[in-house]
Each structure stands twice: as C-alpha cells, then as structure tokens.
Amino acid sequence: MFAIVLTSLFSFVYALPVRRVSDDQLVIMDDEIDYQLLIYGAATIAIGTVIYLVVKKTSPSSPKAIKQSVILPGDERIHISPLTNINEDGTPDLIEYTYEDARTMYEAMIRGNEQSKNGPCLGWRPAPEEPFQWLTYQEVLDRAYAIGSAMVVKGFSPGQNTYIGIYANNRPEWVIAEHSCIKFNMITVPLYDTLGDDACVHIINQANIPLVFLDTVDKLNKLLKRSDEMSMLKVFVLMVGEVSEEVKEACSSKGIEVLTFEEMLKLGQENKKEEQLPSPEDVFTVCYTSGTTGLPKGVILTHANMVADIASVFTHTKECFDVDSNYRHISYLPLAHVFERAMQGIVFMHGAKVGFFQGDPKLLTDDIQALKPHSFPAVPRVLNRIYDRVIGQVSSAGWLKRTLFNMALNSKRKAMERGEIRFDTIWDKIVFKKIQTMLGGELLMMITGAAPLSAETMLFFRSAMGCWVFEGYGQTECSAGCTFTYPGDMTCGHVGTVLPGCMIKLVDVEEMGYLSSEDKGEVCVKGPIVSKGYLKNEAKTKETIDADGWLHTGDIGEWLSTGQLKIVDRKKHIFKLSQGEYIAPEKIENVYIKSLYVAQAFVFGYSLKSCVVGIVIPDEEELMKYAKSKSLDMTFQDLCKNKEICEMIFQDMNQVAKNGDLKGFEQVKKIHVSSELFSVENNLLTPTFKTRRKQIENAYKSEIDAMYEQIEAVSPSPSGTA
Known part of the structure; x- marks a missing residue:
C-alpha cells in the first residue's frame, strides 16, 4: 500500500522541479516538467490518497466548539467569555493572571528562567547566513540588572517618577533595556519613526524623559537636532557599535552625555545598586498612540493590565498548543x-525563546527559515x-499545476x-510543503x-499552513487584545469573541443609526486589561474611559447570532489601513x-488596502485662470475630465502634502476629479455643511474601486484621473 503512495509522491517530486529565484520566492518551472512522470502521478494520486487517509494516524483536530459568548442579565446586554466564571453575587470573575507567581512582567521573566532551567531566551543573527546566537534567561536578567544599576549611578532614581525612552528596532538590547527599567520600577516609553519628529519632542517633554536608548546614530542625530527643545534630556545610550568623538562632542555641546550599551x-x-521591584498596580509602560489628530496620547499601562491581557490570550488558546522551553517566537512586529x-510576555512566562529578525524586511523570510518559529504574529x-505571491505563481503556471493546487486547497478547506x-x-507533502x-x-x-x-486570505492560510490562524481585535488602551477567534471556529468576517479578561457591551450611536437593542453600537470594554488613562491628560481620559470604567473604543460593532463580534x-471616521496605520481623513x-486648485476633498481608504485615494472638486475660478494662462478654451466640466489638468492638480496636491508634513501613508495615491460640488442639495453635506462621508463613499463607489484597480495594476507611478 505504501509503495503506491511513495511512487505517487516521487512522481510529483521529480516531475515538478523547483527553482529558487530570490530569498523568499520558490517557483515550479513548467518548461522542465517531466510529463510522463506527472501523468503517472496523476493516475495514482487518487489511490494513494485513499490509502494514505486510511492508514495515517489520527491528526490533530480542533477543540469542541462552544457557545462563543455569554450575555449577562440586564438591559446593557454585556457579553463575557464562556471561559469566565460567575461569582456568587452574579458578577463575572474576570481573569487577572495565569500563575500566582507571575503577576508582574518581572515575575513573568523570573518564572520563565525557572521553567526553562536557564535555557535560551533571546536570539539574534550577527549576519546573513549565520545561525542564531542566544542569551540565556539568567544572562538577560543579569544584563538588565547591570544596565539598571548604571542608570542609578548616572543619577536617575529608581521608582515610578522616572521615565526612560527606547527608540530602536526590535533586538535583544530592546528587551534588556526594558527589563532594566522593570528591575528598578522605572517606566518605559517607546518612541518610533512614524510618530514624527514633533511627536517625539512632545513625548520626551511630556513624560520628562532624561535618558533614551537608541540603536542607530541617525536616530541620535535626529533627537540631537531638536535637543534645545528638550531641556530634561541628559543621556543617550547607543545600543550598537561605538560612538565617534565627533558625536560625543556634538552631544556634549548640548549638555548631553552619550554612552555605549557595553x-x-x-x-x-562594577556598581551594583539595590533593586526596587514593581507591584502589579505599578505602571509598566506609557505607550503613545498615533491614531488620532493632533499630538499622540500616552496610554498608561500597569503590570496588572499587561499580565491580565497575556493571561486572557493564553487561557483562550491554550487547548491548541503547549508553550515550553522549546517553543520559538519570531520578533519583527515593532x-x-x-x-x-x-x-513576548506569553513566551517569557513559559521559558520559551524569542528570535529577532535582522532588522531588514528583505531578510525576514531568511530569518524565519533559520529560526523555524512556532508562532508568527502578522499584520494583514x-x-x-x-x-x-503564491496565487500569482499559481495563476501563471500551467493548467495541471493550477488544477492540483485548487484540488489541494479545496480538500484542506473541507477538512x-x-x-x-x-x-x-x-x-501538504506535494503541494503546500514549499x-x-x-x-x-x-x-x-x-x-x-x-x-x-x-476571508479569502484567511481561508488560504488556514488551509495551506496547517496551523491555527487567529484574528484578534483591540487597541493600546486595552493592553492589545479584547477579542480573539475562538479555537475551533473556522468562520471568517469577524474578530472573534470576548477574551476572559474583560467584558464588552455595545452602546447606542443614534446619529449613525446604530442601536444596542439591535446588537449594534460603539464597542465598550471593561476589565483588568483596560488602561488607567492617558498621561497628564485628564480631559482625554474622561472622554475615553467613563465614570464606570468602560473604555469607549470609537469602533462600531455588531454581535453575530453565534456570539462573535x-x-x-x-x-x-478614523480607520486603519492594511499595515495597521491609522488614517484621520x-x-x-x-x-x-x-491647494490653490482644490475647493473640496474627500479622502477614503479600504481597511484591506495599504493606501488612500481622493475625490477632488477643483476651485472653478482658479482652474479657469490656469486654463486661460495655457490658452485652453474649455469649460470647467471639460477641464475636470482632462488628463493633463488632473495630473497638474495631483502634482500640486503632492507638493501641498509635503509642505503639510503628511506621512507617506496619509498621502492619496490617486484622485478622481469631479466638477460637482458636495452640497446640501445633493445630500453630500449636512445642513451645517459637514461632510456626509457615507453618502460620498456610496456616490463615488465605482470611481473609488476603479482607482484601486488602477493602483494595483500600475503601482509604480500613481497619478490623477478624470
């Protein structure tokens, strides 16, 4: 029996030669297929499949699906996880931690050290083609203690009044710097490039940050140029490499000392200081969000917040996998x-390993293949x-390969x-292995x-990868996730159900037609995962977290009949693009x-796309002046349809965007020019002249879809369109 199966497999293996064309791309070469072997394989594959499925051992299957959320008694229709117990007084017993001995992020790392018996903790590759090198848990803890002691030596007091900045890509030193702060109960404040220079200055000033860890001299120079606006900034610590005398002198002239990590x-x-360990209610980090207009807000998260969220995700998914000292996680998301x-908190708590990518997205696939991770977090x-990439290769291949691929995908989906x-x-052996x-x-x-x-992409990965693929939803204000796909739920089009560390309810948004009585409304979250508020911003805190402790997310949700959100x-009207960047249109x-030529503009983006597009109504007077200067004898309506005119408007908008400091992902990649103003009469403006965004989206849906099709077809040089 197995001989038939093996013959079939070898037929396909040798009939479909594979060639690597880049670091992360494998293709099957149609012109080198041995069709005699392929025909033989096709003839025997059905028999081989039957035999294989009969004799193979039982494969892992999903846990038994259960009702996905429980509604508490009362008019608010509060949903909780089916994994949440109910106290005698009828209140939900929301999960706060997984282990009694791991109630802070410090204790989580200590527990990981014990679980792994001082096994590998943080890994990195010094260079391409080289294997991962590892620091053990104890080495990480020892280095964190030394760095923390050095900060105290430099005059920074242990405790909750000291905020320390970390401005770096993912690397072992990032985690060591963070745990050095934890060891002395200081508060970490991450900085990142997409915040922008003004936001970084604002954060350092608001949090009163005296020391910043950095991974590059470029980032050091970026902060140094604005150092006159940040009088409290006293020390830079460069994580990698040496500091030149030129850089030292430049920093010294600004009253800033610069040291290397070593x-x-x-x-x-050489100067060990007495540690000051945190309690669960102490602040772990202040994480600034860039998701709104104006300057970013600093979300205050305690150790208890983070541990509760970690416990929620782990409790929700622990039936699917075991995390032990052999478990490997790839770290590349910021x-x-x-x-x-x-x-990473889940990983550390169980003594598992975190391997860091080299910092170059082009080398990520190579890093993944070297590490062979068990968990892979990803943005869409x-x-x-x-x-x-995969579907493109399949589509361009021959009929037989496409047929086999579709057969394989359908078979896995049915399973x-x-x-x-x-x-x-x-x-998996003959189609999905690569x-x-x-x-x-x-x-x-x-x-x-x-x-x-x-849904199409989700189904593909669930079928082709043969592993659990979960989708979650949340925000910084609730420590990351508040909902998660329930194990065993293979449906798509939702963000899962409530995690056991919180409760969720929907509240009315009458002006938008969403009513909680119809299971629609603004998503509100309450529980130990919810932030304490915004740093030094009481007004925004009260606006976001009400007097009863409910976090108002600003997202509109709908409960499905099966309990998912x-x-x-x-x-x-703030939305995210596919890479996770917030857009405030x-x-x-x-x-x-x-722009001189723009009277009205409407910016729109689908959350499954990575860029935004625009509907533009030109200023008729200015456009007619321009046409006259170019000796163009055309009506305003005809000018709005002219490709050269549209391109001119688009280029002027690009310049205005640069002058206005719009980030790359905020700039429209294509525009549609229309001659009809948004007005109250055509129902595109309210009586108070506010934009009716949904109505404009519906009115220009075909134009919006056409722009995205053109962007995807010709991505190198987006431009205007009539």
Missing part, C-alpha cells in the same frame, strides 16, 4: 506597540503579500470545515490583527484644500 553594562557590573510585547499587509487542523496530509517552508515549516500558530484580513464602522482633507 559601557553601561560595565558601569553597572516592540514599540503593545501587541508584540504581549506576545504581510499575509496579503505572501498570499498574492478544516470538519474541525480538522492538519499538516500531514498528502496535499509554502509552509517559507515560514519555517514548524508553525503551530499565526495571529493577525491591527486591521481586517479578507464584527467591526462594521468607525464612530469618528478629515485632518488630511484640511491639508489638501490648501
């Missing part, structure tokens, strides 16, 4: 955001890129619909969040209308 280590090792830090943009998550079928190898070949879990993932709208529109 110098800080040596200083602390540590400046809470999602990655929460994921990354998964969409992989999906598009998935039966609740079977498997990676050992014959299809795809699985791209991500290391040993994945047990993929997690996506930050923006919606299309679906995000359907945004209360304040009204802020962007206010920049574009500064």
Whole structure:
C-alpha cells in the first residue's frame, strides 16, 4: 500500500522541479516538467490518497466548539467569555493572571528562567547566513540588572517618577533595556519613526524623559537636532557599535552625555545598586498612540493590565498548543506597540525563546527559515503579500499545476470545515510543503490583527499552513487584545469573541443609526486589561474611559447570532489601513484644500488596502485662470475630465502634502476629479455643511474601486484621473 503512495509522491517530486529565484520566492518551472512522470502521478494520486487517509494516524483536530459568548442579565446586554466564571453575587470573575507567581512582567521573566532551567531566551543573527546566537534567561536578567544599576549611578532614581525612552528596532538590547527599567520600577516609553519628529519632542517633554536608548546614530542625530527643545534630556545610550568623538562632542555641546550599551553594562557590573521591584498596580509602560489628530496620547499601562491581557490570550488558546522551553517566537512586529510585547510576555512566562529578525524586511523570510518559529504574529499587509505571491505563481503556471493546487486547497478547506487542523496530509507533502517552508515549516500558530484580513486570505492560510490562524481585535488602551477567534471556529468576517479578561457591551450611536437593542453600537470594554488613562491628560481620559470604567473604543460593532463580534464602522471616521496605520481623513482633507486648485476633498481608504485615494472638486475660478494662462478654451466640466489638468492638480496636491508634513501613508495615491460640488442639495453635506462621508463613499463607489484597480495594476507611478 505504501509503495503506491511513495511512487505517487516521487512522481510529483521529480516531475515538478523547483527553482529558487530570490530569498523568499520558490517557483515550479513548467518548461522542465517531466510529463510522463506527472501523468503517472496523476493516475495514482487518487489511490494513494485513499490509502494514505486510511492508514495515517489520527491528526490533530480542533477543540469542541462552544457557545462563543455569554450575555449577562440586564438591559446593557454585556457579553463575557464562556471561559469566565460567575461569582456568587452574579458578577463575572474576570481573569487577572495565569500563575500566582507571575503577576508582574518581572515575575513573568523570573518564572520563565525557572521553567526553562536557564535555557535560551533571546536570539539574534550577527549576519546573513549565520545561525542564531542566544542569551540565556539568567544572562538577560543579569544584563538588565547591570544596565539598571548604571542608570542609578548616572543619577536617575529608581521608582515610578522616572521615565526612560527606547527608540530602536526590535533586538535583544530592546528587551534588556526594558527589563532594566522593570528591575528598578522605572517606566518605559517607546518612541518610533512614524510618530514624527514633533511627536517625539512632545513625548520626551511630556513624560520628562532624561535618558533614551537608541540603536542607530541617525536616530541620535535626529533627537540631537531638536535637543534645545528638550531641556530634561541628559543621556543617550547607543545600543550598537561605538560612538565617534565627533558625536560625543556634538552631544556634549548640548549638555548631553552619550554612552555605549557595553559601557553601561560595565558601569553597572562594577556598581551594583539595590533593586526596587514593581507591584502589579505599578505602571509598566506609557505607550503613545498615533491614531488620532493632533499630538499622540500616552496610554498608561500597569503590570496588572499587561499580565491580565497575556493571561486572557493564553487561557483562550491554550487547548491548541503547549508553550515550553522549546517553543520559538519570531520578533519583527515593532516592540514599540503593545501587541508584540504581549506576545513576548506569553513566551517569557513559559521559558520559551524569542528570535529577532535582522532588522531588514528583505531578510525576514531568511530569518524565519533559520529560526523555524512556532508562532508568527502578522499584520494583514504581510499575509496579503505572501498570499498574492503564491496565487500569482499559481495563476501563471500551467493548467495541471493550477488544477492540483485548487484540488489541494479545496480538500484542506473541507477538512478544516470538519474541525480538522492538519499538516500531514498528502496535499501538504506535494503541494503546500514549499509554502509552509517559507515560514519555517514548524508553525503551530499565526495571529493577525491591527486591521481586517479578507476571508479569502484567511481561508488560504488556514488551509495551506496547517496551523491555527487567529484574528484578534483591540487597541493600546486595552493592553492589545479584547477579542480573539475562538479555537475551533473556522468562520471568517469577524474578530472573534470576548477574551476572559474583560467584558464588552455595545452602546447606542443614534446619529449613525446604530442601536444596542439591535446588537449594534460603539464597542465598550471593561476589565483588568483596560488602561488607567492617558498621561497628564485628564480631559482625554474622561472622554475615553467613563465614570464606570468602560473604555469607549470609537469602533462600531455588531454581535453575530453565534456570539462573535464584527467591526462594521468607525464612530469618528478614523480607520486603519492594511499595515495597521491609522488614517484621520478629515485632518488630511484640511491639508489638501490648501491647494490653490482644490475647493473640496474627500479622502477614503479600504481597511484591506495599504493606501488612500481622493475625490477632488477643483476651485472653478482658479482652474479657469490656469486654463486661460495655457490658452485652453474649455469649460470647467471639460477641464475636470482632462488628463493633463488632473495630473497638474495631483502634482500640486503632492507638493501641498509635503509642505503639510503628511506621512507617506496619509498621502492619496490617486484622485478622481469631479466638477460637482458636495452640497446640501445633493445630500453630500449636512445642513451645517459637514461632510456626509457615507453618502460620498456610496456616490463615488465605482470611481473609488476603479482607482484601486488602477493602483494595483500600475503601482509604480500613481497619478490623477478624470
């Protein structure tokens, strides 16, 4: 029996030669296929499949699906996790921690050291092609203690009044710097490039940060140029490499000392100071969000907040996998955001390993293949890129390859619909093995969040990867996640159900037609995962977290009949792109209308896309002046349809965007020019002349869709369109 199966497998292996064309791209060469072997393989594959499925051992299957949320008694229709116990007084017993001995992020690392018996903790690759090198848990703890001692030596007091900045890409020193702060109960404040220079200055001033860890001299110079605006900034610590005399002198002239990470280590090792460990209610970090107009807000998160969120995710998913000292996690999503830090918290708490990518997105696939991770967190943009690459290769291949691929995908999907998550079928061996190898070949879990993932892409990864693929929803204010796909739920189009560390209710948004009585409304979250508020911003805190402790997310949700939550709208018209970047369209529109030729602008983006597009109504008077200067005898309506005129408007808008400091992801990549003003009469403005965003979206849906099709077809040089 097995001989037939093996013959079939060898037929396909030798008939479909594979060639590597880049670091992360494998293709099957149609012109080198041995069709005699392929025909033989096709003739025997059905028999081989039957035999294989009969004799193979039972594969892992999903836990039995249960009712996905429980509604508490009362008019508010509060939903909780089915994993949450109810106290005698009828209140939910929301989970606060997983282990009694791990109630702070410090204790989590100590527990990991014990669980792993001082095993490998943080790994990195010194250079491409080289294997991962590792620091043990004790080495990480010792280095964190030394760095923390050095900060005290430099005059920075232990305790909750000291805020320390970390401005770096993911690397072992990031985690060591963070734990040096934890060891002395200081508060970490991450900085990151997309915040912008003004935001970084604002953060350092508001948090009164005296010391910043950095990974590059470029980042050091960026802060140094604005140092006159940050009088409290006294020390830079460069994580990597040496500091030139020129840089030292430049810093010294501004009253700032610059040290290397190694110098800080040596200083602390020679001058050990008494540690000051945190309690659960102490502040762990202040994480600034860039998701609104104006300056970013600093979200205050305690150790208890983070531990509760970690416990929620782990409790929710622990039936699917075991995290032990052999478990490996790939770290490439920014540590400046809470999602990655929460994921690492689960890893550290169980003594597992974190391997860091080299910092170059082009080398990420190579790093993954070297590490062979068990967990792979991703934003939709990354998964969409992989999906598009695979589907593109299949589409351009021959008929036989496409047929086999579709047969394999359909077979795996049917198994998935039966609740079977498997990676050992014959299809995995002959079709999906190369795809699985791209991500290391040993994945047990993929997690996506930050923006919606299309159902088609989700189904592909669940089928092709043979591992658990979860989707979560949350925000910094609730320590990362508040909902998560329930294990065993293979449906798409929602963000899962309530995590056991919180409660969720929907509240009426009458002006938008969303009523909680119809299971629609603004998503509100309450529980130990919810932030204490915003740093030095009581007004925004009260605006976001009400007197009863409910966090108002600003997202509009809908409860599905099976208990999952679906995000359907945004209360304040702020949305995310596929890479997770927030877009505030009204802020962007206010920049574009500064263009001489723009009277009205409407900026729009689908959350499954990575860029925004625009509907533009030109200023008729100025456009007619321009036409006259160019000797163009055309009506205003005809000018709005002219490609050269549209291109001129688009280029002027680009210049205005640069002058207005719009970030790359905020700039429209294509415009549609229309001659009809938004007005009260055509129902595109309210009586108070506010934009009716949904109505404009509906009115120009075909034009919007056409612009995205053109962007995807010709991505190198977006331009205006009539």
